[in-house]
Amino acid sequence: MKILVTVKRVPDPNATIRVKPDGTGIVTDNLKFVVNPFDEIAIEEALRIKEKGGGAEVVLVSIGAKVAQEQLRTGLAMGADRAILVVAEQELDPLGVARILAKLVEQEKPDLVLMGKQAIDDDANQTGQMLAALLQWPQATFASKKESLESEAEKSGLPGIQLSNGTVTVVREVDGGLETLRMPIPAVVTVDLRLNIPRYASLPGIMKARKKELKEIPVADLGVDVTPKLKVLRLDPPPKRKAGRKVSSVQELVHLLHTEAKVI
Ligand code: AMP
Secondary structure: OEEEEEOOEEEOOOOOOOEOOOOOOEOOOOOOEEEOHHHHHHHHHHHHHHHOOOOOEEEEEEEEOHHHHHHHHHHHHHOOOEEEEEEOOOOOOHHHHHHHHHHHHHHHOOOEEEEEOOOOOOOOOOHHHHHHHHHOOOEEEEEOOOOOOOOHHHHHHOOOEEEEOOEEEEEEEEOOEEEEEEEEOOEEEEEOHHHOOOOOOOHHHHHHHOOOOEEEEEHHHHOOOOOOOOOOOOOOOOOOOOOOOOOOOHHHHHHHHHHOOOOO
């Protein structure tokens, strides 16, 4: 059993993002980058499947600048076995990434590809679906946990992703509830927030990660057309919130809501 987990380097979701004055991108000086939080959940899930037995190999893959080594090392320190970095310094769109991943899947032949449901930098939520389509593999998006069950025993017996006898069963979040799907493997599964809480890398894990294999492949070596099909025209920060105003009485508040805000 081999599980390929995708890992994107993204800005820290807790950092303050500043848009460049000309709207062509965000200011990256002094910006902290992390593993995309949904991808951390995917790594955690792969490690849990591995630890349950069956001897799964967990292989991480990232596509992007050389600095993404940092995020792959974080995943290796969590417990993944090895990592692949497809070095691409140019801008890529989700279709380009999906095409590269499809090529790697051809080479690595994993039984399962686990991905985040979306990357928090541009919230595209497209790559997993495109990869499944390119491979013509079944897919389940937004894997979650069966939290609606009453008893703890039932809950612990039903993780969001279960592999058995050549199939994968996935509990997924849909509007209004949960849906359970079963499909044959190989398959693509994208994970949502409530699936698990990712572990922190331990100190021994960090030490071991330094010696684990991190293979770099220049994107040109894969022979994949990654010309972007979409272009980001501009970015605009959200409008600044106006300062609040203090009123001295409820009467004044009601009066202003009526005459100025015109909401009552
Ligand atoms: P997106 O479609 O861009 O929202 O991304 C969905 C998922 O695809 C992410 O959570 C990652 O697991 C994966 N992904 C997207 N871009 C990359 C990348 N450059 N390198 C590795 N994984 C990626």
